[in-house]
Amino acid sequence: MGQGQQETVVTSLAGAVSEEISASLAPVDAELDRRYPGDPGTRQPIHTVYVPADAFTADTLRSWGDRALAALDAHAPDATSFAACLGLSGELAGPVHTRVRAKLEREPVEDLRIDFEDGYGPRPDPEEDETAARAARLVAEAYAKGTAAPYMGIRMKCMEAAVRDRGIRTLDIFLTGLLAAGGLPEGLVLTLPKVTYPEQVTAMVRLLEAFEKAHGLVPGRLGFEIQIETSQAILATDGTATVARMIQAAEGRATGLHYGTFDYSACLGVSAAYQASDHPAADHAKAVMQVAAAGTGVRVSDGSTNVLPVGPTPKVHDAWRLHYGLTRRALARAYYQGWDMHPAHLPTRYAAVYAFYREGFTQAAERLARYARRAGGDVMDEPATAKALSGYLLRGLDCGALDPAEVTDATGLSRAALEGFAAPRRGDLTASAP
Numbered sequence: 001m002g003q004g005q006q007e008t009v010v011t012s013l014a015g016a017v018s019e020e021i022s023a024s025l026a027p028v029d030a031e032l033d034r035r036y037p038g039d040p041g042t043r044q045p046i047h048t049v050y051v052p053a054d055a056f057t058a059d060t061l062r063s064w065g066d067r068a069l070a071a072l073d074a075h076a077p078d079a080t081s082f083a084a085c086l087g088l089s090g091e092l093a094g095p096v097h098t099r100v101r102a103k104l105e106r107e108p109v110e111d112l113r114i115d116f117e118d119g120y121g122p123r124p125d126p127e128e129d130e131t132a133a134r135a136a137r138l139v140a141e142a143y144a145k146g147t148a149a150p151y152m153g154i155r156m157k158c159m160e161a162a163v164r165d166r167g168i169r170t171l172d173i174f175l176t177g178l179l180a181a182g183g184l185p186e187g188l189v190l191t192l193p194k195v196t197y198p199e200q201v202t203a204m205v206r207l208l209e210a211f212e213k214a215h216g217l218v219p220g221r222l223g224f225e226i227q228i229e230t231s232q233a234i235l236a237t238d239g240t241a242t243v244a245r246m247i248q249a250a251e252g253r254a255t256g257l258h259y260g261t262f263d264y265s266a267c268l269g270v271s272a273a274y275q276a277s278d279h280p281a282a283d284h285a286k287a288v289m290q291v292a293a294a295g296t297g298v299r300v301s302d303g304s305t306n307v308l309p310v311g312p313t314p315k316v317h318d319a320w321r322l323h324y325g326l327t328r329r330a331l332a333r334a335y336y337q338g339w340d341m342h343p344a345h346l347p348t349r350y351a352a353v354y355a356f357y358r359e360g361f362t363q364a365a366e367r368l369a370r371y372a373r374r375a376g377g378d379v380m381d382e383p384a385t386a387k388a389l390s391g392y393l394l395r396g397l398d399c400g401a402l403d404p405a406e407v408t409d410a411t412g413l414s415r416a417a418l419e420g421f422a423a424p425r426r427g428d429l430t431a432s433a434p
Contacts, residue, residue, distance in 0.1 A: 035248070036295035039391075041423050043398045044299055045111035045151050046353050047340045048258070052119040053131045053154070058138055061149055065108030067343035071309065072101065075316045076347070085317045086324050086348070092355055100350045103400050108346060110399070111151040111337075114139070116170050117158065117193050118263075125166070132170045136177025143185045153189035155227075159200040168207060175222075179215055190224040191258065196232045198242065198249035205251050223253045225301075229260030231267050234288050244292035254298045257289045258339070261303030277303050277326055277338075286335060302330040304339035309348070320348045327352035336395060350399075357396035364389050365410035368421070372413060390421035 051060055076082035082100075083093035114135045116128065123131070135154060142148035154174050157167030171190070178184050192204050208222040226246055228234065236242040247254050264285055265275035276282065282303070289300050305326055309319035323345055330338055331353065340349055368389040390413075396402035397415070408414060413421075 037297050038295060038423060039299075040297050041419060043150065044336055044395065046336065046395075046399050047109075047338050047349050048111045048113055048301065049109045049340050050113040050115045050119060050155060053114050053116045053128075053135055054120060054123075056114045056135060056138065058141065061109050061112065061142070061147065064343040064346065065104045068104045068108055068346035069101065071316065071344040072104070072347045075309075075313045075320075082347075082351070085320055086351055086355075087321075088351070088355060092358060095358060096351050096354045099354050099400060100347055103350050104346060107149070107400075108343075109149045111189065112149045112153075113189070113191055114152075114154045116167075117155050119155075122163075125169075128166065128170060129173060132173040133177050136174045137181060139185070140178055140181030143187075144182065148185070148187065151187040151189050152185070153187075153191065155191040155193055158192065158194040159203050160194065160196075171207070172211065175211055184217075184221065188222075189255070190222065191227055192224050193227040193260070194229050194263065195226050195246060196230045196242075198245040201226060201246045201249040201254070205249070205253055208253065220252060223255040224250075225256040225258050226250070226254055227258045227260050228285065228289060229263035229267070231264070234285050241288055241292055243289055247292060247296050247298050250298075254296075256299045256301055256337075257293055258301040259286050259289065259303040261339075262306065264303075275306075277305065278329060286333070290334065299337065300335055301337035301339070302335040304341050305345075306341060308342045309344035310342070316344065319344075324348040324352045328356060331356045353399055354401040357392070357399070357401035360392065361396065361402060361406075362410070364392050365407065368393070368413070368418075369411045372411070372417070372421075386421045387423075390418045394418055394422055 049064065057063075072082070076085055076097075079093040079097035082088070082097050083090070088096055116132070120128075120131075132154075139148065139152050142152070154171070156171045157163040159167065175184070178188070192201070195201060204224060208224070209219070211217070212219055212221055226243075228243060233242050233246070236245070243257060247257075259277070259282065261277050261282060262275050265279060265281060266272075268281050270279060270281055286300065286302065293300050305323055307319050307322055309316045309323070327338060327349060330336075338349070340346060368386060371386045371389070393402065393407055393411070394415075397404060397407060404415065407418075411418070
């Protein structure tokens with residue numbers, strides 16, 4: 001048969017068979033769309049900085065940036081010394097050091113959480129009332145002046161009986177204060193700690209619904225992060241993954257799962273000297289969180305290290321190398337966010353993130369460019385890989401590791417095109433590669 005000859009197409013099944021199957025699977029299709037909407041496509045901060053509520057002031061953000069710069073000047077004043085401390089290649093030394101300094105001057109903190117939980121502790125009710133009201137005023141003023149971090153909010157006390165009423169009242173005061181000062185900012189983030197049962201997540205949903213109704217807000221306006229700090233949040237008594245049930249209990253309001261390094265480690269009986277984000281217990285918990293959150297639009301955040309970069313230079317360098325290594329390890333495992341506890345953690349947070357994206361930039365850009373042009377190469381990429389490549393480049397752009405012009409030059413793609421690859425329709429991921 002010649003190549004130009006038209007093939008005869010023959011089928012055996014009536015069209016009604018396909019229609020019946022589609023009808024039978026319609027509820028499954030709807031369930032997939034509801035439970036697994038995919039990534040929201042918004043910026044994810046690379047870290048969360050938490051500050052005790054009583055220590056939060058109007059200049060907290062700038063103070064953290066200035067203190068981070070001071071640490072850099074004192075312990076690694078130039079690209080060579082910074083690279084030597086962290087083991088950066090000569091090619092990366094200059095660009096990373098320059099970008100870290102620029103970031104600390106321009107936007108030192110990407111996500112700030114004003115802490116009313118462990119970092120604040122129990123206080124007399126009038127004192128916490130006043131602190132919550134002050135926090136709302138300062139956050140509203142920061143957004144009004146353009147000095148706010150991209151994301152800001154509070155960590156309230158948890159839903160356990162002993163502190164439940166206090167946590168609810170603090171949240172009410174904070175949100176009411178924001179509304180009175182001009183409205184809820186787009187970057188508002190709320191964190192619910194020490195969640196153990198899905199019913200506690202449901203209670204948070206009911207609380208936010210009540211607040212929205214009381215103020216005539218659009219239903220679903222308020223979302224929240226779930227902090228995973230107990231073993232029961234990972235594995236329930238019946239052997240199921242509790243965290244997966246928590247995501248569903250949030251009814252679309254959950255925005256993130258944040259791993260609590262030290263509470264979780266202590267819950268499992270890990271000795272204090274071994275409580276760290278690279279402990280096998282931590283790896284197991286985060287892997288369960290990651291699988292439970294995949295496709296749901298809920299993002300996973302790593303925890304923190306409590307080893308602070310303070311003291312003489314050799315001690316600071318040891319702490320920096322630890323923090324840098326843990327951050328790079330997390331990034332390789334697709335945990336793109338973590339928690340920072342001290343201003344001197346910021347230089348190595350940004351150094352690790354910038355090195356991660358700049359090291360892989362050329363290869364990722366070339367692969368995506370070939371995919372977009374339907375060109376060949378030594379790697380056969382599929383739609384899911386194109387999604388990962390574009391997501392990698394977008395995260396690099398959002399944090400300042402990459403510049404828009406260099407990404408466009410290397411890929412031939414605009415940001416809108418990158419976003420299109422990063423958020424394909426469900427069917428596109430199972431289609432054949434070009």
